[in-house]
Structure formats: C-alpha cells, structure tokens
C-alpha cells in the first residue's frame with residue numbers, strides 16, 4: 001500500500017473478501033489511502049475509470065478473486081477502450097491452497113487478460129512491492145491501460161517486503177518531424193479534409209491547436225463517437241462528434257479526400273448490418289495517422305500548427321448560448337433542454353442517456369464549459385459508477401449523470417456509494433420503460449419478424465420501475481418529474497443542495513418508430529453541421 005501511495009495511487013475502489021483482508025487491515029496504518037467501498041465490482045471498476053478520466057492518474061481497485069474480477073469486467077472493458085490507467089489488485093487463495101480447487105478457485109489470469117495489457121501473479125512477499133511499482137508504471141503508460149496484479153493471500157500476509165521506489169513517469173513522444181511535414185503537405189494540398197480527434201486530443205490545449213489548424217487549412221474537426229473525455233462549451237473550440245447511427249456518420253464523412261487520425265481509430269459502425277456498409281471511411285478517402293494513444297497528441301498538434309504557420313491564428317470558439325426553459329409535459333428532449341438551460345460552470349456530464357440523450361449535445365453546445373464522459377466501450381452500466389469516480393477525482397465540480405433506465409439498473413448500487421461518500425452527483429434517470437435503442441436495432445438488423453414475444457424482451461415497464469424508491473432505499477434524495485417545470489425545479493434544487501440527488505424523468509420513448517424519415521431530427525443533435533452536409537442529409541433522407 002505504501003508503494004502504491006508513493007507512486008501517487010491514493011484512491012482504491014473496493015469490494016473485498018477473505019483473501020483481501022490483509023490489504024483491508026493495512027488501511028488503518030495508511031490514512032493517505034482513500035478506500036471507497038462499492039457494493040458491486042462493476043461499480044468499483046467503473047468508478048476507477050471515471051476517476052482516471054478526470055484525475056489523469058490511476059486509482060486502484062480491490063477485487064475478490066476471479067469471480068469478483070469477472071463481475072467488474074464490463075466496466076474494465078469500457079476503461080480499456082477509454083485508454084485510461086487502472087490498477088486492479090485481485091486477491092487470490094494462498095499459493096499452497098490452489099491445488100485443492102477450493103470453491104472460489106478459478107483461473108484469474110484468464111479473466112484478467114481480456115481487459116488487461118499487463119497481468120502478474122505476485123510470487124513472493126519480497127517481490128510484491130516491485131510488482132506493484134511495475135503495475136502502476138505500466139498502467140500510466142504511455143499508452144495508459146489496465147494492469148492487473150493478482151495477490152495471493154500468503155504473499156499478502158507474509159513478511160519481508162520493502163517499499164519499492166516508484167518508476168519515473170515516461171514522457172509520450174511526439175510524432176516524427178517527417179510525419180508532421182508529410183501531414184502538413186496533405187493539408188496544404190487542399191481538398192475536403194478532416195482531423196478525427198480522440199483520446200487526449202479532445203482536451204483544451206489540443207483542441208485549440210486543432211482549431212488553429214482548421215482555420216489555416218480549411219480542414220473540419222471531428223470527434224470520435226464516444227469520447228472518454230471531451231472538453232466543450234462556451235469559449236472552447238467546437239468539434240462535431242461522429243454520429244452513432246452509421247447512416248448519419250456516412251453523411252458526415254461523405255466526400256472526404258483525407259482523414260487525419262489524431263489518437264483515434266478509423267471510423268466503423270458499432271455493428272455490421274446485413275447488406276450495409278461496415279466501414280465508414282468513404283471510398284477514395286486517404287487515411288493518415290498523426291498519432292496513436294502512445295504519443296503526445298497535444299504536442300504533435302502544436303507542432304503541426306507551427307509547421308502550417310497557424311500558431312498565432314485565432315481559433316474559432318463556441319459562443320455562449322443557452323436554450324430557453326422548457327415547458328409542458330416532460331419528454332427526453334425537454335430534459336436535455338433543461339440541462340442546457342441550467343448547466344453550471346465546470347460541470348462534468350456523464351452521458352449514458354442512450355436514445356433519450358440524442359439532443360443533449362445540441363442543447364449544451366453553448367453552455368458554460370464542461371467535460372463530457374461517454375460510453376467508450378458500449379458496455380452499458382457505466383454511467384453511475386463513472387460519476388462516482390469523477391466526483392471523487394473532482395470534489396469541487398458538479399457531476400451530472402444522464403442515464404437510461406435500462407443502463408442504470410446494471411450498476412444501480414453506485415447510488416449507495418454516492419450517499420456514503422456524500423458525492424456531489426445529480427443522477428438523472430430517463431424512465432421510458434424500455435430498452436428503446438434495441439427496438440430500433442431490431443429493425444436495423446433486418447429481423448423483420450420481431451413480434452410481441454421478441455418485443456417483450458425489450459420492454460422493462462412491467463412491473464414498473466420506481467427509481468425514487470430505489471434511490472431512497474440507498475440513502476439518496478430523489479424526486480420524480482413528469483412535467484418540464486417539475487424537472488427544472490428539481491434540477492435547480494439538486495444543484496443547489498449538497499450531496500447526491502436522483503431525478504427520475506418519466507418520458508416517452510425518444511426514437512420510437514424511428515424511420516429514416518426521422519433522421520433530420522436526430523441530426524439537429526449535431527450542431528453547426530456545415531451547410532453542404534446538412535443539404536446532403538436532407539436530400540438523402542427526405543426524398
């Protein structure tokens with residue numbers, strides 16, 4: 001534990017069992033370690049992800065053998081896709097106990113490997129501190145990643161360990177001069193070009209450099225679909241996020257000559273659909289990679305900016321604007337509007353709103369500056385845990401978690417940790433009684449036979465879920481809103497009164513019966529769409 005602290009890891013999200021009792025006992029000797037109990041491992045791992053996205057350094061998790069790690073896997077998958085550092089400490093049986101295949105015995109390394117670039121079972125107490133220092137160093141990267149240290153109980157309780165010196169941080173290299181010169185030539189060559197920004201390229205210094213490059217070269221700025229952390233709002237450069245629906249993404253990318261990847265992957269749809277395109281880069285578009293997640297994206301963009309002589313140009317910045325207060329019966333769109341109407345300065349917005357959040361980007365584009373943390377790996381159940389971690393990393397910043405009812409129920413226990421730690425989180429749950437996005441997907445995959453028995457698998461309205469009671473049962477103050485006025489009042493109160501709050505927003509399904517005809521409505525969620533693209537969409541989907 002002291003090695004962890006010396007290496008800067010001072011938060012640990014825990015769900016311990018017998019094998020981890022010595023680690024737990026050590027907490028009293030090390031007051032510098034903040035241990036945060038969670039009631040399910042998916043909350044611990046998602047919280048470690050949210051913490052790392054905001055703190056820029058790893059938290060530890062403390063998990064119970066293969067089963068505990070397995071419970072946390074889904075959010076470790078999201079953390080891996082977010083490219084954030086996490087150090088898992090997974091207790092194991094004493095080395096001499098494993099041969100009996102005791103009830104909790106399992107192959108922990110196999111479970112860990114799926115999400116962890118680095119996996120090690122510590123073999124002796126003497127080696128343990130060195131292993132810990134290595135785990136932290138590997139997690140920090142570059143690239144940042146998930147490292148899993150398996151800690152047998154006898155290695156944990158043995159004597160003879162000496163605190164290890166932390167490894168020095170490794171500086172990520174910039175792109176080579178040749179590559180920067182080559183990409184500068186591509187941009188100077190003109191044509192229809194775009195920079196696709198991901199990972200750390202979505203923070204302010206990188207965004208400012210990219211916006212200068214855009215001004216100098218005429219290139220557009222795009223962001224990956226689900227960013228780990230996007231800094232946006234009034235006074236920051238605006239980036240257009242690639243849409244989730246491939247039909248919309250294809251329109252955004254149509255006609256590109258060059259796509260320059262900056263810590264992002266070439267865009268593909270989440271899924272392949274029968275008879276549809278499964279690679280979104282248009283034919284004839286050349287893809288260039290400026291940097292990967294192992295590089296310094298900000299430094300490389302700044303050098304590219306210099307190369308183009310654009311370092312002094314004024315980047316285009318988002319002007320402030322807020323939507324009016326919504327009125328009348330509550331809808332998902334009005335919830336997003338109210339959030340844009342009230343969003344406080346420096347908020348952290350966790351977006352797992354699914355279909356209900358389609359207009360969130362549009363209504364918050366000109367709100368005071370804020371960070372958006374998205375569902376990087378598509379594995380739902382991330383929103384509430386990530387909000388826990390973000391609130392612990394940034395205790396003075398308000399956190400708003402917008403979460404679909406289906407998604408919320410994967411890791412609803414996060415509410416209890418919010419209450420116990422008195423975290424400044426407002427959880428907004430969209431109760432639409434459905435896995436609405438899957439209704440859309442049912443049609444999109446061409447499963448045309450979907451009848452009542454199929455649709456029943458996507459309906460979560462019977463019995464009706466009562467999020468107010470669920471929250472209150474876990475110590476979180478909660479209200480239900482059915483009108484836009486109720487919602488706005490509840491949000492104002494939740495933002496003003498310290499501690500966690502939950503607002504259950506009872507809303508109709510946002511995209512129910514969505515047909516291609518409805519896509520222009522969705523496209524309003526991509527503000528500042530360049531005119532030619534907007535026209536192309538209209539002609540394509542509104543014949």
Ligand SMILES: Cc1ncc(C[n+]2csc(CCOP(=O)(O)OP(=O)(O)O)c2C)c(N)n1
Pocket residue numbers: 074353354355356378379380381403404405406407408432434435436437438
């Ligand atoms: C771990 C995991 N399990 C299942 C899914 C499949 N899935 C994607 S969206 C979804 C339902 C989301 O429902 P909700 O949060 O209520 O949002 P809505 O679709 O109603 O807008 C499910 C089950 C997934 N993406 N990840």
